[in-house]
Amino acid sequence: MANPLLLSCDGCGQLADSAHISRRLRRLEWATRFRPLHIQTLLLAGVAPASDREYLYAPEGKFQGGAENVLRWARIAYEGKSVEAVLAEFQKAGFMLVHLLECPVEADQQVGPLIQKALPGTVARIRRSLKPKRVVLLAAEPWAERLQAPDLGCPVELTTL
Numbered sequence: 001m002a003n004p005l006l007l008s009c010d011g012c013g014q015l016a017d018s019a020h021i022s023r024r025l026r027r028l029e030w031a032t033r034f035r036p037l038h039i040q041t042l043l044l045a046g047v048a049p050a051s052d053r054e055y056l057y058a059p060e061g062k063f064q065g066g067a068e069n070v071l072r073w074a075r076i077a078y079e080g081k082s083v084e085a086v087l088a089e090f091q092k093a094g095f096m097l098v099h100l101l102e103c104p105v106e107a108d109q110q111v112g113p114l115i116q117k118a119l120p121g122t123v124a125r126i127r128r129s130l131k132p133k134r135v136v137l138l139a140a141e142p143w144a145e146r147l148q149a150p151d152l153g154c155p156v157e158l159t160t161l
Contacts, residue, residue, distance in 0.1 A: 012102055012114060034087045035096055039131065042132035042134070044100065044136070046111075049066050051065070056070055060083070061078075074095055094133075100119070100122050127151075
């Protein structure tokens with residue numbers, strides 16, 4: 001049996017097959033659809049959730065786990081509202097959620113080296129492309145200590161959800 005072609009995923013640094021890349025691109029498309037024109041607050045989390053139900057921008061809008069916590073933190077009510085309405089409100093408020101590793105980490109992967117590898121690219125993306133007014137780190141992880149306001153070009157805050 002032939003091994004599938006594996007490529008390095010530019011969203012997480014893991015060796016990935018076409019299904020992994022396709023899933024990453026689908027999530028990127030979902031998030032891009034609700035990116036604010038001017039990002040007031042960039043919420044930065046560590047690793048993207050494995051389940052689409054916990055991924056904030058998923059169109060099925062279950063808003064569970066991390067997605068639910070982010071909406072509570074942003075004080076955006078989601079019960080009884082359509083996914084579109086909730087995400088439009090999140091967007092209108094100037095919020096954008098980004099994960100340092102845009103893909104879930106495979107069970108056999110070490111997270112630390114992947115994060116260390118992704119950190120410089122994420123900092124560059126925040127400074128050059130996203131350009132938020134402030135960054136809120138959603139976890140007190142070791143990588144969070146390396147992100148400072150001068151590096152990102154805006155104030156940095158820490159919160160735990």
